[in-house]
Amino acid sequence: MATTPMTVPETHRRERPEWIDNLAGQLLAVVIALIIALLLGSLIILGYGESPRVVYGAIFHYGFGTRDGFGYVLTEATPLIFSALAVAVCFKGGMFNIGVEGQYLVGMVTASWAALKLDFLPGPLLMWAAIAFGILGGIVWALVPAILKVRTGAHEVVTTIMMNGIAVSLVAWAINGPLKYTQQAGFHTPNLRTDAFRANARIPDLGHVFGIGLSVHLSWLLIGALITAVAVWFILKRTRLGYEARAVGSSPGSARAGGISIGNVQIKLFVISGALAGLVGMQQLLGDKNYLPIGYEAALGFTGIAVAFLGQNSAVGIVAAAILWGVLARGETAVQIETTVPPEFVIILEGILIISVVVTYQLAKRRLLGRQLQRAADVENLEDSAAAADIEGLAKEDR
Amino acid sequence: MSAPPLVVMTGITKRFPGVVANDDVSLELRAGEVHALVGENGAGKSTLMRVLYGMYPHDAGTIEVRGEAVKIHSPRDAIGLGIGMVHQHFVLVDPFTVAENVILGREGSALIDEEDAARKVQDLANTYGFQIDPTAKVEDLSVGEEQRVEILKALYRGVDVLILDEPTAVLTPTETKSLFANLRALRDSGKTIVFISHKLEEVLDIADRITVLRRGKVVGETTPAGTTKAQLAEMMVGRPILFRLEKPVVEPGEPVLVLDDVHAGRLHGLDLVVRAGEIVGVAGVEGNGQRDLSDAIMGLRHVDSGSIVLEGREITGMDTESIRQSGTGFVPEDRHDQGLVLDMSLWENSILGRQDDAEFSGRAGVMLIGKIKRSAERLVRAYDVRARNVDTVARTLSGGNQQKLILARELEGNPKLLLAAQPTRGLDVGAIEFVWRQILEQKAEGRAVLLISAELDEIYSLADRIVTLFEGKITGEYPPDAPPEEVGRGMLGDIRTEAS
Numbered sequence: 001m002a003t004t005p006m007t008v009p010e011t012h013r014r015e016r017p018e019w020i021d022n023l024a025g026q027l028l029a030v031v032i033a034l035i036i037a038l039l040l041g042s043l044i045i046l047g048y049g050e051s052p053r054v055v056y057g058a059i060f061h062y063g064f065g066t067r068d069g070f071g072y073v074l075t076e077a078t079p080l081i082f083s084a085l086a087v088a089v090c091f092k093g094g095m096f097n098i099g100v101e102g103q104y105l106v107g108m109v110t111a112s113w114a115a116l117k118l119d120f121l122p123g124p125l126l127m128w129a130a131i132a133f134g135i136l137g138g139i140v141w142a143l144v145p146a147i148l149k150v151r152t153g154a155h156e157v158v159t160t161i162m163m164n165g166i167a168v169s170l171v172a173w174a175i176n177g178p179l180k181y182t183q184q185a186g187f188h189t190p191n192l193r194t195d196a197f198r199a200n201a202r203i204p205d206l207g208h209v210f211g212i213g214l215s216v217h218l219s220w221l222l223i224g225a226l227i228t229a230v231a232v233w234f235i236l237k238r239t240r241l242g243y244e245a246r247a248v249g250s251s252p253g254s255a256r257a258g259g260i261s262i263g264n265v266q267i268k269l270f271v272i273s274g275a276l277a278g279l280v281g282m283q284q285l286l287g288d289k290n291y292l293p294i295g296y297e298a299a300l301g302f303t304g305i306a307v308a309f310l311g312q313n314s315a316v317g318i319v320a321a322a323i324l325w326g327v328l329a330r331g332e333t334a335v336q337i338e339t340t341v342p343p344e345f346v347i348i349l350e351g352i353l354i355i356s357v358v359v360t361y362q363l364a365k366r367r368l369l370g371r372q373l374q375r376a377a378d379v380e381n382l383e384d385s386a387a388a389a390d391i392e393g394l395a396k397e398d399r
Numbered sequence: 400m401s402a403p404p405l406v407v408m409t410g411i412t413k414r415f416p417g418v419v420a421n422d423d424v425s426l427e428l429r430a431g432e433v434h435a436l437v438g439e440n441g442a443g444k445s446t447l448m449r450v451l452y453g454m455y456p457h458d459a460g461t462i463e464v465r466g467e468a469v470k471i472h473s474p475r476d477a478i479g480l481g482i483g484m485v486h487q488h489f490v491l492v493d494p495f496t497v498a499e500n501v502i503l504g505r506e507g508s509a510l511i512d513e514e515d516a517a518r519k520v521q522d523l524a525n526t527y528g529f530q531i532d533p534t535a536k537v538e539d540l541s542v543g544e545e546q547r548v549e550i551l552k553a554l555y556r557g558v559d560v561l562i563l564d565e566p567t568a569v570l571t572p573t574e575t576k577s578l579f580a581n582l583r584a585l586r587d588s589g590k591t592i593v594f595i596s597h598k599l600e601e602v603l604d605i606a607d608r609i610t611v612l613r614r615g616k617v618v619g620e621t622t623p624a625g626t627t628k629a630q631l632a633e634m635m636v637g638r639p640i641l642f643r644l645e646k647p648v649v650e651p652g653e654p655v656l657v658l659d660d661v662h663a664g665r666l667h668g669l670d671l672v673v674r675a676g677e678i679v680g681v682a683g684v685e686g687n688g689q690r691d692l693s694d695a696i697m698g699l700r701h702v703d704s705g706s707i708v709l710e711g712r713e714i715t716g717m718d719t720e721s722i723r724q725s726g727t728g729f730v731p732e733d734r735h736d737q738g739l740v741l742d743m744s745l746w747e748n749s750i751l752g753r754q755d756d757a758e759f760s761g762r763a764g765v766m767l768i769g770k771i772k773r774s775a776e777r778l779v780r781a782y783d784v785r786a787r788n789v790d791t792v793a794r795t796l797s798g799g800n801q802q803k804l805i806l807a808r809e810l811e812g813n814p815k816l817l818l819a820a821q822p823t824r825g826l827d828v829g830a831i832e833f834v835w836r837q838i839l840e841q842k843a844e845g846r847a848v849l850l851i852s853a854e855l856d857e858i859y860s861l862a863d864r865i866v867t868l869f870e871g872k873i874t875g876e877y878p879p880d881a882p883p884e885e886v887g888r889g890m891l892g893d894i895r896t897e898a899s
Contacts, residue, residue, distance in 0.1 A: 238765055238766055238768070239763075239764045239765050239766060240754055240755070240760045240764040240765075240766055241764055243747065243754055243766060244754065246740070246743065246747075247740045247743065247747075247751065250740045250741070250742045250743065251735075251736070251739070251740040251741060251742075253733075253736040253737045254735075254736065254737055254738055254739055254740050254751065255740065255751075256699060256719060256737075257697065257699060257719065257729060257731055257737040257738070257752075258719075258723075258751035258752040258754070259718070259719040259720030259721075259722075259723045259724075259752050259755075260720075260754070261718065261720070369794075369795075372791075372792060372794075372795045373418070373795050374418075375787055375791075375795070376786065376787065376791065376795035376796060376797075
């Protein structure tokens with residue numbers, strides 16, 4: 001009878017663990033998407049009368065052909081890792097933080113303030129202070145939409161977009177106000193930037209260790225980004241907060257019924273996301289320029305959304321996707337210098353890649369789910385309403 | 400018996416990824432019969448009829464209608480052949496009138512003559528003895544009336560074969576009776592009814608012929624005269640099933656849960672007491688405050704006024720975590736929405752609600768995954784959750800196994816109160832028996848059980864005391880041997896003056 005406990009049939013049969021299947025499936029999906037994007041891109045290249053081999057060859061060579069080239073790729077990837085992680089943390093909790101853009105701009109302002117006003121701090125303390133203030137700025141900017149969401153239900157997509165707008169103005173105000181350039185103001189060309197920071201605010205160079213030129217500005221922040229990626233993975237996969245976040249993101253009703261305070265989790269996630277966002281601008285600020293310029297429109301926050309998506313919000317995936325994005329960014333230069341194809345081609349290529357990935361991930365997911373259901377059915381030896389409903393849903397999508 | 404069959408399905412096979420939903424199924428429908436398709440959830444009843452209705456393409460097999468081989472690619476094709484289907488979930492436009500809904504898609508001309516439509520629909524209703532006001536708005540109708548509109552919609556399109564997918568799942572006993580009267584009238588006028596159900600008593604009551612499906616295959620064909628409920632159940636499940644479980648005799652103890660004049664959402668002054676060692680069954684038609692009742696007790700919704708006391712301690716307004724920690728196990732009515740995180744693994748789901756336990760979550764909030772997995776493996780074994788391993792994603796389990804996992808988790812903390820809402824909804828007969836045994840076991844161990852169910856059968860099988868819920872109030876209290884008609888009246892708001 002059903003009540004007598006029986007042994008689970010073949011629980012420990014040796015099989016490939018599911019995560020390997022999942023990883024392989026996702027990897028395959030990305031590779032196929034990349035091939036599709038390259039093929040479609042070839043059509044455009046041919047339209048310009050160039051050879052795809054030459055154009056892609058140039059992109060590849062600029063990215064991987066030289067030490068400096070790869071250094072550039074990593075330098076480009078560094079802020080993108082932070083920004084994609086910031087997006088992913090919120091996403092795991094079922095929230096869409098479009099405000100990474102604004103959060104990192106504010107982080108740049110607060111970090112600049114610290115670097116300029118706390119310049120009495122000795123040695124690397126100034127650098128750490130600037131970074132800490134950058135994080136703080138990101139957190140403060142993220143807390144506003146977080147609190148609005150939890151207290152009033154205001155949707156974070158709307159509020160974070162608004163906060164982005166305010167952040168842009170805040171940068172302009174800071175540069176024209178409290179952080180104004182003091183050395184000398186040209187008559188006709190006012191210098192729209194802050195003063196240069198003291199040298200001890202700089203993040204030390206990492207590139208020269210590997211024989212990469214100083215002008216590449218590959219800093220130790222890359223190592224920081226990689227450590228952060230591991231930390232984010234750990235938080236999401238191994239801690240109670242991560243568990244609660246994934247439950248809230250995947251099934252808020254069940255999470256609530258399980259006694260999880262949704263608002264509490266959401267605020268914590270936004271704080272982490274904001275802190276990560278606060279680090280996005282540090283490469284530019286403390287690793288490269290050493291001052292805060294105006295009109296800073298790298299849109300690293302928005303690019304982070306694309307990178308997070310490409311990396312499927314997993315820490316490993318994000319690092320890989322950020323590097324891929326770095327290669328493409330570097331490719332713009334390659335295309336411009338080596339070919340007659342306009343550099344915007346690379347942006348189109350990025351777009352095609354994202355769209356292809358959307359499709360291939362979806363297909364991969366469906367296949368994987370189908371396989372899991374098959375296995376579950378094998379074990380249970382009977383199909384059922386829940387699984388059948390899901391399959392029927394898929395069957396409908398298929399048509 | 401001699402009339403040529405109206406519809407013949409031969410060797411129908413329909414595969415979904417991972418599942419063969421119909422495996423070489425053959426079925427004959429005759430004119431003027433009520434043909435019941437019975438089987439457990441997932442046996443392939445609905446799939447077979449969706450194939451006939453053109454919703455799914457089939458992988459193998461043929462369909463003949465009135466002696467001619469046909470290909471049915473869409474519901475439109477099916478209706479053209481005189482085959483109509485009423486789904487479990489109605490597809491009506493709420494702000495439209497009955498008549499407008501019935502003619503929708505068949506308006507005829509660009510200008511709609513409302514009066515003409517209403518008259519036509521009224522005529523149609525009169526023909527088959529349907530009681531309905533064609534000018535009423537659908538949003539004002541009861542569930543039973545909405546169902547009548549759906550049936551009229553099909554009849555208006557001139558169907559000869561009417562497929563009804565679990566039509567009584569949403570009805571009260573009285574509404575079921577009037578549906579059956581309608582169906583008999585339709586049959587007597589020569590229509591063919593396909594009645595999909597897993598409720599055996601109803602099938603024996605209404606059907607002329609019965610086809611039983613199990614795991615996608617036809618396992619038998621019979622008539623009500625030629626079988627019994629027990630035989631049918633055995634055909635469906637493949638083993639004998641006990642319908643009445645022995646209720647353990649327990650002397651009820653102190654009150655564990657006391658609700659006093661609770662106002663919350665649809666609850667308007669609800670009073671209720673559940674004592675230790677008793678099962679109180681809340682019977683009622685869905686939508687009368689069942690969800691608000693369970694949500695209010697679990698702290699999942701705001702309580703406007705009144706008090707909820709658990710073991711002498713006021714829990715009104717407390718958060719869900721604290722209510723759980725003070726000894727409540729919760730089996731929610733919607734296990735996908737409130738019970739499980741479907742995309743998480745079994746081990747992760749096995750601690751939902753207990754994620755704060757020191758047993759599972761170590762210093763600095765790092766989860767002790769090894770311990771959690773071991774505990775999950777133990778639960779999975781003890782409650783016979785059939786899964787490959789505890790890393791399996793909850794979504795891939797069957798409803799019965801999902802429910803077992805929830806029970807395992809909720810009973811693990813030895814709750815003082817078990818709140819079980821629609822605990823067997825969508826489960827097959829075997830799983831229902833398991834869940835019922837577990838609930839009776841709780842009572843035997845002296846726990847208080849509040850059972851909220853829309854299935855009177857379930858209430859009768861388990862409860863020591865039956866109360867009826869209507870429009871947010873308790874409208875009556877009945878002993879477990881009260882006649883169902885009496886309880887049914889309470890479910891419709893007929894307030895009974897308290898006798899006991």
